[in-house]
Amino acid sequence: MTDTHIDLPQDQPCAFCDYLSGRRAFTVLGRNNIIAVLVTREQRGMGHVLVVPTRHYPTLLEATTAERHALIDTVSACAEAIDAAYERPGIAVWQNNGTAAHQAIGHLHFHVAGTLPGGGTDFGEVTEVPVKQTDAIAQRLQEAGFSLT
Numbered sequence: 256m257t258d259t260h261i262d263l264p265q266d267q268p269c270a271f272c273d274y275l276s277g278r279r280a281f282t283v284l285g286r287n288n289i290i291a292v293l294v295t296r297e298q299r300g301m302g303h304v305l306v307v308p309t310r311h312y313p314t315l316l317e318a319t320t321a322e323r324h325a326l327i328d329t330v331s332a333c334a335e336a337i338d339a340a341y342e343r344p345g346i347a348v349w350q351n352n353g354t355a356a357h358q359a360i361g362h363l364h365f366h367v368a369g370t371l372p373g374g375g376t377d378f379g380e381v382t383e384v385p386v387k388q389t390d391a392i393a394q395r396l397q398e399a400g401f402s403l404t
């Protein structure tokens with residue numbers, strides 16, 4: 256699908272493409288030829304990661320069938336790893352298409368995060384954590400058995 260009714264964020268260049276290319280430092284938990292998992296510096300929950308396609312496109316509506324399947328398989332693998340690593344009573348998954356739905360970066364991404372000690376996830380202002388800290392989160396998820404197939 257190339258033409259939708261969705262209003263997209265005007266963010267050029269794409270931050271996620273910069274992270275995936277290595278132009279900007281960021282923690283990549285895993286990647287294959289279709290999917291990558293990034294550890295976001297905006298931690299809105301415990302072990303908060305982003306599941307993204309390696310190909311740039313803005314919303315779920317542009318994803319191929321193979322990409323849709325790989326995305327949900329990877330979201331599920333992340334949820335399993337977060338459960339094992341953080342032992343939270345809840346795991347949130349969210350994905351926004353279009354600025355009207357609060358999409359901030361115009362490259363499709365699913366959020367996966369364990370709930371916070373106070374409950375839920377934080378949708379307010381969060382302080383960016385350093386890459387050293389997101390690297391440590393990635394290590395914890397890998398030690399809990401995360402792998403990208």
Ligand SMILES: [Zn+2]
Pocket residue numbers: 269270271272273310311312361362
């Ligand atoms: Zn991109």
